[in-house]
Amino acid sequence: MNHRILVVASALIGLSAMPLAGQARPKPYTAPRTPDGQPDLQGFWTNATYTTLERPKNVDKEFYTIEEAREVVKKAAADEAEQTEPGTIPDVHYDFTQFGLDRSQGAMALNLRTSLIVDPPDGRLPPLSAEGARRAAERTAARKSRGGPHDAVQNEPLGARCILMDRNGPPMLAGAYNNTYQIMQAPGYVMILVEMLHDARIIPLDGRPPLPSNVRQWTGSSRGRWDGQTLVIETTNLTDKFAFMGASEGMRLTERFTRLDDETLRYQFTVEDPSTWTRPWSAEVPWKKDKGPIFEHACHEGNYGLYNTLAGARAEEKRAAEEAAKKKPQN
Amino acid sequence: MRTRRAVTGFGVALLLAAAPAMAHHAFSAEFDINKPFKLRGTLTKWEMINPHSWFHLDVKGESGAVVAWMIEGGSPNQLIKNGVTKNTLAIGTELVIEGYQAKDGTNKGVGRNLLLADGRRLLLYSKETEK
Numbered sequence: 001m002n003h004r005i006l007v008v009a010s011a012l013i014g015l016s017a018m019p020l021a022g023q024a025r026p027k028p029y030t031a032p033r034t035p036d037g038q039p040d041l042q043g044f045w046t047n048a049t050y051t052t053l054e055r056p057k058n059v060d061k062e063f064y065t066i067e068e069a070r071e072v073v074k075k076a077a078a079d080e081a082e083q084t085e086p087g088t089i090p091d092v093h094y095d096f097t098q099f100g101l102d103r104s105q106g107a108m109a110l111n112l113r114t115s116l117i118v119d120p121p122d123g124r125l126p127p128l129s130a131e132g133a134r135r136a137a138e139r140t141a142a143r144k145s146r147g148g149p150h151d152a153v154q155n156e157p158l159g160a161r162c163i164l165m166d167r168n169g170p171p172m173l174a175g176a177y178n179n180t181y182q183i184m185q186a187p188g189y190v191m192i193l194v195e196m197l198h199d200a201r202i203i204p205l206d207g208r209p210p211l212p213s214n215v216r217q218w219t220g221s222s223r224g225r226w227d228g229q230t231l232v233i234e235t236t237n238l239t240d241k242f243a244f245m246g247a248s249e250g251m252r253l254t255e256r257f258t259r260l261d262d263e264t265l266r267y268q269f270t271v272e273d274p275s276t277w278t279r280p281w282s283a284e285v286p287w288k289k290d291k292g293p294i295f296e297h298a299c300h301e302g303n304y305g306l307y308n309t310l311a312g313a314r315a316e317e318k319r320a321a322e323e324a325a326k327k328k329p330q331n
Numbered sequence: 332m333r334t335r336r337a338v339t340g341f342g343v344a345l346l347l348a349a350a351p352a353m354a355h356h357a358f359s360a361e362f363d364i365n366k367p368f369k370l371r372g373t374l375t376k377w378e379m380i381n382p383h384s385w386f387h388l389d390v391k392g393e394s395g396a397v398v399a400w401m402i403e404g405g406s407p408n409q410l411i412k413n414g415v416t417k418n419t420l421a422i423g424t425e426l427v428i429e430g431y432q433a434k435d436g437t438n439k440g441v442g443r444n445l446l447l448a449d450g451r452r453l454l455l456y457s458k459e460t461e462k
Contacts, residue, residue, distance in 0.1 A: 086367065086443075087364060087367070088364075089359045089364065091364075091431075091443060092358045092359040092362050092364055092431050092441060092443075093358045093441060093443070094383075094403065094404045094405055094441055094442050094443065095443065095444060095445075096405070097454070097457065098404075098405070098444075098445055098452065098453060098454055098455060099404060099405025099406070099409065099410060099455055099456060100405075100409065100410065100413050100415075100454075100455065100456030100457055100458075101405050101406070101409055105456070105457060105458050106409075149360070150360060156356075157356070159356065160356035160357070162382065177406065177409055178406070178408070178409070180412075195408070291412075293412075294408075294412075295407075295408040295409075295411045295412055296381070296408065297381050297382065297406065297408045298380075298381050299381055299382040301380060301381060302378070302380030302381055302382065302383070302385075303382060304383075304385065304403070305356050305358075305361050305382070305383060305403070306356070308361045308362075308433050308434070308435065308439060309356065309357075309360045309361045309434075311433075311434075311435040311437075312360065312361060312362075312363070312433060312434025312435045313360070313434070314435070315434060315435040315436055316434060
């Protein structure tokens with residue numbers, strides 16, 4: 001369809017003007033300042049990307065050439081817009097392209113990296129530690145002991161319940177849609193509004209300690225500080241109820257935000273959790289300027305899907321019970 | 332609808348990585364793969380509520396009786412950002428919708444493909460329509 005070709009073409013425009021990562025810059029960029037003198041990171045940003053967290057197994061280099069990157073984006077955009085086969089599980093979904101929800105139709109933060117993970121150098125998650133593997137098995141067993149995924153609302157994933165999405169963060173990662181962030185700065189605080197689930201991270205910059213260790217929160221306890229031009233946010237006090245990629249509640253996250261030019265905010269993060277991974281790992285995503293405003297994604301407000309899923313599971317159980325009763329020999 | 336092409340190389344890795352992030356819940360748990368439908372109806376209300384919008388339609392059955400249906404679609408916060416409003420699709424618009432019915436057997440479904448009465452695909456937002 002012509003429409004799809006245009007969509008893919010528009011996704012590629014950003015790549016042609018993109019400088020090679022690591023290329024020497026003519027002169028160092030100095031970010032504008034807020035009235036109280038902080039580097040100004042304010043505005044709307046997007047981290048929408050087709051670059052995967054882990055490097056594809058058939059790729060063994062850190063950066064694509066521009067031609068290869070174009071090919072990757074073109075294929076990914078075409079795949080996202082491609083029609084699914086009727087009667088298959090992926091077909092049970094509305095079409096992203098009819099709602100302008102496919103990534104290539106919005107602003108994108110394109111780059112030449114072959115993975116978001118920059119360390120380990122192979123671009124892949126480090127192996128699980130023995131403790132991490134054991135805990136993963138225990139979590140799976142505990143989940144099974146609670147019954148099927150639709151047996152009770154508490155068994156539904158946090159995302160289906162509109163509590164927290166896997167990529168809400170911290171750390172903040174892109175998905176298919178809702179990839180915009182708004183940063184606001186006030187003396188002593190920075191606020192990051194996350195479009196997905198409309199979550200506002202309000203982070204003090206005044207040097208106060210994290211919350212007491214017995215206070216555990218879905219998104220932890222974040223404290224920020226400036227390291228030259230870079231905003232550094234450290235997060236602890238996470239909860240075992242939400243395990244980012246299988247992490248423990250002891251995970252320590254360090255996020256770094258550096259403005260590289262008027263249009264680019266470099267987002268880096270490091271995950272330290274020796275009880276899960278054999279070594280720390282780090283990722284990097286260049287965020288790009290996006291248009292605002294962000295409209296409220298009040299997920300819980302209209303979440304008919306949760307009701308329909310549970311009602312559907314009950315109807316299927318009833319049907320199965322009736323069929324079983326019919327098969328029973330009559331006395 | 333076209334069949335998904337076989338993809339190779341970079342495409343496979345990207346596709347596999349992208350798939351789980353697509354939806355905030357499993358649509359195949361809400362809707363029944365074994366109950367596909369194609370219905371023609373008149374829009375009576377468009378609920379632009381997050382996380383997914385719902386199209387309300389009056390559908391005339393074979394007996395002539397009118398039955399109310401609800402069809403799940405994309406999230407409004409993105410549509411509004413792209414300039415789509417409740418007025419973009421007028422009440423009374425005739426739509427032909429292919430989709431899958433809710434597992435609980437009620438008249439709800441997910442709209443796999445939304446067509447206007449003249450057969451054109453409904454594009455609520457696309458860069459093509461913006462040009």
